[in-house]
Amino acid sequence: MSPPAALLERPEPVTEAAEGPLPGPGRRILIVALNYAPELVGCAKYTTELAEDLLARGHAVEVVAGPPYYPAWEVSAGHSGARWSREVVNGIPVHRTPLYVPRQPTGVRRVAHLASFGLAAAPAAVAVARRFRPDLVFAVAPTLTAAGAALAAARVSGAARWLHIQDFEVDAAFDLGLLRNRRVRGAALGLERRVLSRFDRVSSISPAMVERLAAKGVVPGRAVEFRNWVDVDAVRVLPDSHTAYRRELGLPADRVVALYSGNMAGKQGLEALAEVAARLRAADAPVSLLLCGDGPARAALETACAGMDSVRFLPLQPLARLEELLGTADIHLLPQRPEAADLVLPSKLTGMLASGRPVVAMAEPGSGLAREVEGCGLAVPATGPAMAEAVLALAADPARRAALGAAGRARAETRWKKAAVIGGFEAEMAAVVGGRQAAGAPSR
Template structure:
């Protein structure tokens, strides 16, 4: 029997994963539950960004509850190196678990992409069974752009991905995107009706915490003192192009510059990056941190880094920016000046943009931040204001509530 305000959320990533899409998927689920919806999340076991299943998880099927949300976790294939055919098989294995699962008869199904192919399989199930459930596809990344911008999808692979992505989005009752440029793309390139597209920004998901002195935070983490700390957090994947940061640190060694780069997190490219960074002294790789330690990392930094591979400009909105804005530190973004990440820095007035793939420009920008204290304080304040006005969680959840009301008016 159909529950009056039931929502099923399908997503590969969910809490307790600390970074990427998981905080938004779990945040939406709990936000809807707090607003009176019956919410069930069908998700994978936590595995990101390390790409290995977290200790204590890994059962074929596990059920739990958290903050009013019923959570069902499904075991799927998790490749250590999530590229190419291995990444596809991972998504297909999760999609197979979803189409074989019991969903009940919810009013709304919200499918999160990534993963695209699991979302496509779920969409096919809904349409073949002629379900009465309304389908919302929540687009966090655009696969077609990702393949073209990273150079990983050409020929048949690229055409197939484009067809699957376009069909999936056109088959949805509503498409939610996290940036206005995504909205333009899905309308212009995939033929989605503009009236079916809604922009709802990702939000700053970090709780307000007591300010920690930078020196104390560095001491607690064992990070260098008395130098400029440039910190990058989050996934270490292909699109981040973090070889550029390694090269900037190597150049800092040559110049004997008073700076140290910290790469916080994990990902499919971490081992390769560590090998590439052998012998570089002004660079530290930091394993993923707990929530409390991550707060220390945000407090310890002098400058935050966004780095994207040359050619990457429109495929994704870096989720790390919401945390950076929250922390009130200046940002240096090494990226395409016409891309989404650059537009976020410019609109928020929270830092500077330098060309992607130019380690000298990256290093110079970091060092210049250290020499202009008044401007860096202003950048930090601007980022916090942008976070409060544009990226508030309450703003986003209210947008979701209005969308759900429009699709399934409450009786």
């Protein structure tokens, strides 16, 4: 699948004058990331919040990103996938690139999609870096193709280089069956290893994923944990689950609500939710499933659940209603295919824990996800029947639900608190930028 012809053109030149020194200890950070606001889910949420929080802390930030398209896999109205553009989002200049967005993201088309961003991001990132003169270039994977653009931008500006891995896309593409050729896999993993070695820092979002970085050759001292976070002040624990959502959906007060909210794609293992629904209906359990989100797997899930009165579907909800949506749940559902274990830590877990409701997660014993859920939910094998039995057990035991939910909230406040996580990033950034400057990196 060929990228759009626009990818062969050059971006419009950036003509703004270079800015003077920042007051105080502020740094200049250039972020290269496929996904950014106004996207609401997945990596975009964390990249956007990081950028805006760093700006509030006195740093200067600019972003090179694709146009918003996720999770609908369609470029949003008001944006273009065929040209470069520039806008300001909450005070941050965002340089949008052309992007190939397939309507049906099969394996090969997904590769072309990711590659199109890497091709388009490189000239944009270099142009911004020449003017902006960043201290740090921060790239987010997915997609790994952003790494090439980040390295090029760092080279022309003398900036420190940081690659942040939200999921191991090469491993996931083959382990989940999106791509199958073993020779291609070997070549892709070899390229990934060389790319990782060129960054001053490589981070990921869980201890298990940081361990995988070491297995991929990232030397000690360069591999660091930079976990996702939750704003515990924005997601409070609601005193009960009798929210406006229940009234709008006609859910009786005595029904236990099991909620899945997020992207609906292949690696989530959403087909198990249809099995959960069937098992709960067969047991005549007082449980309703609320399935909220969009993505390529939604249509199949709707078909599988057709005729089940206990299942309700909602589109992706506004961020302003996130607290209420999470608080509508009595139980949160976190399906995941076993092949994805330790390749990604689902970002939705943070909000689930902060909401003070227990989680039922598909996670094998000893996996990173199982360790994160331990004590504040139930980890079950990656099957619909196993998840259904866990839901039934929690539905019948309100006291246990309350205890697990309280433990989850406490964990969110200690391990996932936004201010502490980004503060840790800020300290590590100072170390890596200072270390590079002390080592005699080219002056800017």
